[in-house]
Every structure is written in C-alpha cells, then in structure tokens.
Amino acid sequence: MTDLTQSNLTQEEVRERIEARLASRHRKEKIFRGFGIASIAFGILAVVVLFTDIISKGSSAFVQTDIELNVTYDPAVLGIDTVDDESLAWANFDAVIRTALRERFPDVSGRRDKRELYSLVSNGAGFELRERLQENPALLGKTETLWFNADDDVDTYVKSLSKSEEGFLGRTSEQKAGWIKSLLATGELEKRFNTTFFTNGDSREPEQAGIRAALMGSLFTLLVTLALSFPIGVAAAIYLEEFAPKNRWTDLIEVNINNLAAVPSIVFGLLGLAIFINFFELPRSAPLVGGLVLTLMTLPTIIISSRAALKSVPPSIREAAMGMGASRMQVVLHHVLPLAMPGMLTGAIIGMAQALGETAPLLMIGMVAFIVDVPHGITDPSTVLPVQIFLWADSPERAFVERTSAAIMVLLAVLITMNTCAVWLRKKLERRW
Incomplete structure (x- = not known):
C-alpha cells in the first residue's frame, strides 16, 4: 500500500x-x-x-434360511427305550433328521445323493432335538413339525436367488438346487429372523455362529475396566489438580501421563502378558485380565479429561467455599467435584468406547480363543466382539462374510450409542460460566 x-x-x-x-x-x-x-x-x-x-x-446375516420337517421320535431310530441323561447321550438324533429328509424326498437313492440330501439341514439340528426331548420326555414315539436351520451353503444360495433367477450355486449342485426350489415352492423353506446370531456363541458352522458369548465377554471386560479406571483416574486427577505441589516431580508425572495416552495399545497387551499372566498367574482369556489391561490403557484418557473438567470449574467457587470456612477437602468433595463430574463422566464414556473397540492388547493375553460357551463371570474363558470379528474375517466360508459385517454393525451401533450418551450427558449436565 x-x-x-x-x-x-x-x-x-x-x-x-x-x-x-x-x-x-x-x-x-x-x-x-x-x-x-x-x-x-x-x-x-x-x-x-x-x-x-x-x-x-x-x-442379510439378520435373516436365516430355515427348513420345515416332520420328525418322529422313533425309539427304534433313536436307539433308546427311556428318556434319561445316559440314554440321551447315546441317542442317534441325526438319524431322526435323516429319516425325515428321506420321507420328504422318497425318490432320492444312492449313497452320494443321500449324503447331499442330508446336507440340506445344519448339523446342529440333532442337538435341538435332544434339548426338546430332554425338556419334554413325553415326545418319545410322537411326531411333530419343526423348523431347523439350513446349511450355510443352502442359506447362501437362497439369499442369492433374490438377486438373480439362477442364484449363486457355489458348492451347491444343480440337484440340490432343485430340492431347494421345491421346498421354496411348497413353503417348507423360508427366510426368518436369525435369532441364533444373538443367542449362540462361536461355531465352526456359520449358520450356528452367534455373538452372544463375545457380547457378554465385552460386557464383563468393560465392567472390570470401568470399576478400576474411573475411581483411580478421578482420584489421580483430583490429587494432581487440587493437592499436588508444583515441582519437577509432578511435572514429570504429568508429562508421562500425556505420553502414555499416545503409547500403542499393543504395548499395554505385552505389559499385561508379562505382569498379570506370567507373574501373577491370572487365567488367560478372562475378562478379569482383559479389564486390567484396558484399565492401564484408558487411565491416561480419563485422567486428562478429568483434569480438564476440574480446570473448567471457576476459581471463584473454591474461593467462596474457603471464605465460608470449608476445608480444602470439603471444597473439592462438596463443590468442585460435583460441578466437574459431567465432564469426568463424558471422558469415562469416551474411554470405555475406546476400550470396547480395542483388539491388539486382548490378542496378547489370549482372548483370541475359540469360545462356544457363554461366559457367566469375569474369570470364565471368553472373547470380545472386536476379536470375534477378527476371527470371523479370517474364516474361509462365504457365509462368514455377512456375519463379520453384521458383527461390525453391532459394534458400531454400540460405539455410536456410547458416544451419543457422552454428548448428551455433556449437554445435559454441564454448566456454562
């Protein structure tokens, strides 16, 4: 200019x-x-x-193809005369399923064709019959109509029929496809809501695999993490912000807390493996150990967010309380902490959401195990939802692709819900000065 x-x-x-x-x-x-x-x-x-x-x-994983069959609990076919635990353990329930399939398709002959016919139904159908007969022994010798999960190849083929007239055969032969179309035409084969996906644990068979065990493992792991990380993190933040003297040692602690927040999560897994499993000999693949490892990982996040919440409380609140004769502890517990709690809760929820999505540290402590039974406590063997997704993504069966994506949808839904709760709590409870 x-x-x-x-x-x-x-x-x-x-x-x-x-x-x-x-x-x-x-x-x-x-x-x-x-x-x-x-x-x-x-x-x-x-x-x-x-x-x-x-x-x-x-x-598509939230629906499953089911087959309707008329099954007869024939004692001769089952090989039992009475219903008790020992007899049920030796009963041939698969033979009942095969007999029902042969009655539905009486023209099928030959060993190869029969073996292909039997593959229409999931191999878990026999266990369903065992449970029904165990619950109601009066069914022995009677006939009833039941729906069973179809094999994963049948399920894949039926779902592909909606996209094209021929469908994706894959490992399904043309003869088998003809049987499937025949069952579809008579209404004996249809797609239903996949309750198995939410009620079962893991399985080698895609049609029997579910996420319940992983969900319960994630729940127990997060409970341990929350029970340890929140009180410890809040106590550490209160001490550093309100009571600790300002010297080189507290400066060193603060720098290390900030550095720990940037440490790769797998390092915490190695630390948990060395200390909690090898030194303290805690059980592998247990939510207790997973929670301890995730506690170490989330503590820096909770401490930093809690200190920020404490700093946001105006100094005038402290000065007014001390002017009325309150002690330092009373100022913090009765005035500062209640006002800072919304920010602390928000940080804790975000830390829990971060812990829920972690995989690497849990792989290091053995939570990559194949878990079929649903865990009932923090010491039972279990896995978590991200690790379950990792396991399914590595499975070669085509049907596991949709279950992997469905599990990701469930995980994302939980994470979005947790983050939404954090935002809502912050808007609902925080005070602006």
Whole structure:
C-alpha cells in the first residue's frame, strides 16, 4: 500500500491495483475454502461408502434360511427305550433328521445323493432335538413339525436367488438346487429372523455362529475396566489438580501421563502378558485380565479429561467455599467435584468406547480363543466382539462374510450409542460460566 502511494501513479491506477490485489486475495480465499469443503465432502463420502459396504454385506446375516420337517421320535431310530441323561447321550438324533429328509424326498437313492440330501439341514439340528426331548420326555414315539436351520451353503444360495433367477450355486449342485426350489415352492423353506446370531456363541458352522458369548465377554471386560479406571483416574486427577505441589516431580508425572495416552495399545497387551499372566498367574482369556489391561490403557484418557473438567470449574467457587470456612477437602468433595463430574463422566464414556473397540492388547493375553460357551463371570474363558470379528474375517466360508459385517454393525451401533450418551450427558449436565 505504501509502495503504491509513494510511486508516481494516479489515484485511478492506485485504485485499480488495490482492487486487483483484493480480487486476488478473495480468489485465494475461495480456493482455500473450496479445498476445505472438498476435504469434508471426501471424508463424508468415504464414511458413506464404508457404511454402505458394511450394511449391504451384513444386513442379510439378520435373516436365516430355515427348513420345515416332520420328525418322529422313533425309539427304534433313536436307539433308546427311556428318556434319561445316559440314554440321551447315546441317542442317534441325526438319524431322526435323516429319516425325515428321506420321507420328504422318497425318490432320492444312492449313497452320494443321500449324503447331499442330508446336507440340506445344519448339523446342529440333532442337538435341538435332544434339548426338546430332554425338556419334554413325553415326545418319545410322537411326531411333530419343526423348523431347523439350513446349511450355510443352502442359506447362501437362497439369499442369492433374490438377486438373480439362477442364484449363486457355489458348492451347491444343480440337484440340490432343485430340492431347494421345491421346498421354496411348497413353503417348507423360508427366510426368518436369525435369532441364533444373538443367542449362540462361536461355531465352526456359520449358520450356528452367534455373538452372544463375545457380547457378554465385552460386557464383563468393560465392567472390570470401568470399576478400576474411573475411581483411580478421578482420584489421580483430583490429587494432581487440587493437592499436588508444583515441582519437577509432578511435572514429570504429568508429562508421562500425556505420553502414555499416545503409547500403542499393543504395548499395554505385552505389559499385561508379562505382569498379570506370567507373574501373577491370572487365567488367560478372562475378562478379569482383559479389564486390567484396558484399565492401564484408558487411565491416561480419563485422567486428562478429568483434569480438564476440574480446570473448567471457576476459581471463584473454591474461593467462596474457603471464605465460608470449608476445608480444602470439603471444597473439592462438596463443590468442585460435583460441578466437574459431567465432564469426568463424558471422558469415562469416551474411554470405555475406546476400550470396547480395542483388539491388539486382548490378542496378547489370549482372548483370541475359540469360545462356544457363554461366559457367566469375569474369570470364565471368553472373547470380545472386536476379536470375534477378527476371527470371523479370517474364516474361509462365504457365509462368514455377512456375519463379520453384521458383527461390525453391532459394534458400531454400540460405539455410536456410547458416544451419543457422552454428548448428551455433556449437554445435559454441564454448566456454562
């Protein structure tokens, strides 16, 4: 501007140059704003593509193909005369299923064709019959109509029929496809809500695999993590912010807490393996150990967020309480802590959401085990939902692809819910000064 006014230019030329420079600045600002909008749009597009891909692959896992069969609890076929625990352990329930299939398709002959016919139904159908007969011994010798889960190849083929007339045969032969279409035409084969996905534990068979064991393992692990990390983290934050003297030692502690928040999570897994399992000899693949490891990982997050919440309380609150004769402890417990608690709870929920999505540290302590039984306590062998997703993603069966995506949908739903609760608590409870 000074160069323009000091040069031998007329006012009109000076005005034109100033307008040109302003136009150039405005043009650069628009370009910069456009880059920002494009970056946000690209991020949103990436998230939309990711969610669309997951939902398109996983939504079909919430329905399962079932087959209707007329089964007869024939004592001769079962090989038992009475219903008791010993007899049921030796009873041949698979033979009952095979007999029902042969009665439905009497024209099937030959060992290979019969073996293919028997593969229409999941191999877990015999266990369902055993449970029904155990609950109601009066069914022995009677006939009833039941729905059973179809084999995963049958399920995959039936779901693909909605996309094309031929469907995806995969490992399904044309003869088997004909039987499936025949059952579909008579209403003896249909798609139903997949309750097995939410009630069963893990299984080598996709149609029998569920997430209940992983969900319970995640719940127990988070309970241990919350019970340890929240009180310890809040107590540490209160001491550092309200009572600790300001010297080199407290500065060193604060720096190390901030550094621990950036440490890769697998390092905490190695620490848990060395201390909790090898030294203290705690059980492997247990929510107790998983909770201890995740406590170490989430403590820095909770301490930092709790200290920020304490700092947000105005000094006038402390000064007013001390002016009324309150002790330092009374000021903190009766005035500062209640006002800072909403921010602390928000930080704790975010820390729990972070812990729920962790996989690497839990792999190091053995929570990658194949767990069929649903855990009932913090010391029972278990896995967690992210590890279950990791295991299914490595399975070769095509039907596990949709179950992997469905489990990811459940995990994302839980994480979104937890983060929504954190935002709601912050908006609902926080006070603005």
